[in-house]
Amino acid sequence: MPTLVLLRHGRSTANTSGVLAGWSPGVDLDEHGRAQADAVAERLRPVPLAAIVASPLDRCRQTVAPVLAGRDVAPVTDERFGECRYGDWTGRKLTDLVKEPLWKVVQQHPSAAVFPGPEGEGLAATQARAVAAVREWNAKVEQSHGKDAIWLACSHGDVIKAILADAYGMHLDLFQRIVVDPCSVSVVRYSETRPFVVRVNDVGGDLTGLLPPPKQAGDTGSADESDAVVGGGAGTA
Known part of the structure; x- marks a missing residue:
C-alpha cells in the first residue's frame, strides 16, 4: 500500500500570537512560516507525489502551494484533514x-x-474522520498509481498526532507524547497487515530515502512487504 507524507502547515499568525486558531478564517502563514513552506518544498522536490491533499484552511493551502510548483498534480482539499x-x-x-x-x-x-459549544468536536471524533480519510486516500492512490506510490496530506498538529497514534497502535490518550512542529514531515508506510512509522517531526532531513528501492535482478521478493525486518535492517542509503 502507499506511503503517506504528513506535512503540518508552516508557522501561522495564530501560532505566534498564542491563540487557538481552530477553523477561524483569515489565519495565514507568517513570514517565517512562508519560508518554512518554501524550504520543505525543496526537500520534497525529489519525491514523486501521486496526490497532494490539504485541509481547506488557508494556512495549509498556503503551505502546499510551493510544494505543488512544477508538479503535474492537482491540489485537492478534504475537510476530514x-x-x-x-x-x-x-x-x-x-x-x-x-x-x-x-x-x-x-x-x-x-x-x-x-470541546464546548454547538460546534465543538471530540478529539476521538477528529481522529476517526482523519484516519478514515487516510484509508480512503490510500485505496484511491494505490488503485491509480500502484502500491509504491507516495502521497502527501497537509494538516494540523493535533490531527497529524492523532493519525500517528493510530499508526503506532497507540491509544489516543497517549497521543500528547508525540511532537509535530510547524512544517515538519512525518511519514507512514502502510501495508496489508500494519503501518510502519518511518519518520516523525522531521524538520530538516533528506527525504530521498522515501523513494522505493530499485528492484534487483533475480529478486524473488521472498519477504512480504508487510513483514518487519528482523534485526532492524540496513536502513536507507
Missing part, C-alpha cells in the same frame, strides 16, 4: 485556556475530551 473543531475555545488565548478544567482532560485523557 481540517483542524479539530474547538468550539467555544476557538480564538481564545492558550494562556487563558490552561485555566479551564477541560485543559487537564485534553492533556491526560484526550479520548474523553469534547
Whole structure:
C-alpha cells in the first residue's frame, strides 16, 4: 500500500500570537512560516507525489502551494484533514485556556475530551474522520498509481498526532507524547497487515530515502512487504 507524507502547515499568525486558531478564517502563514513552506518544498522536490491533499484552511493551502510548483498534480482539499473543531475555545488565548478544567482532560485523557459549544468536536471524533480519510486516500492512490506510490496530506498538529497514534497502535490518550512542529514531515508506510512509522517531526532531513528501492535482478521478493525486518535492517542509503 502507499506511503503517506504528513506535512503540518508552516508557522501561522495564530501560532505566534498564542491563540487557538481552530477553523477561524483569515489565519495565514507568517513570514517565517512562508519560508518554512518554501524550504520543505525543496526537500520534497525529489519525491514523486501521486496526490497532494490539504485541509481547506488557508494556512495549509498556503503551505502546499510551493510544494505543488512544477508538479503535474492537482491540489485537492478534504475537510476530514481540517483542524479539530474547538468550539467555544476557538480564538481564545492558550494562556487563558490552561485555566479551564477541560485543559487537564485534553492533556491526560484526550479520548474523553469534547470541546464546548454547538460546534465543538471530540478529539476521538477528529481522529476517526482523519484516519478514515487516510484509508480512503490510500485505496484511491494505490488503485491509480500502484502500491509504491507516495502521497502527501497537509494538516494540523493535533490531527497529524492523532493519525500517528493510530499508526503506532497507540491509544489516543497517549497521543500528547508525540511532537509535530510547524512544517515538519512525518511519514507512514502502510501495508496489508500494519503501518510502519518511518519518520516523525522531521524538520530538516533528506527525504530521498522515501523513494522505493530499485528492484534487483533475480529478486524473488521472498519477504512480504508487510513483514518487519528482523534485526532492524540496513536502513536507507
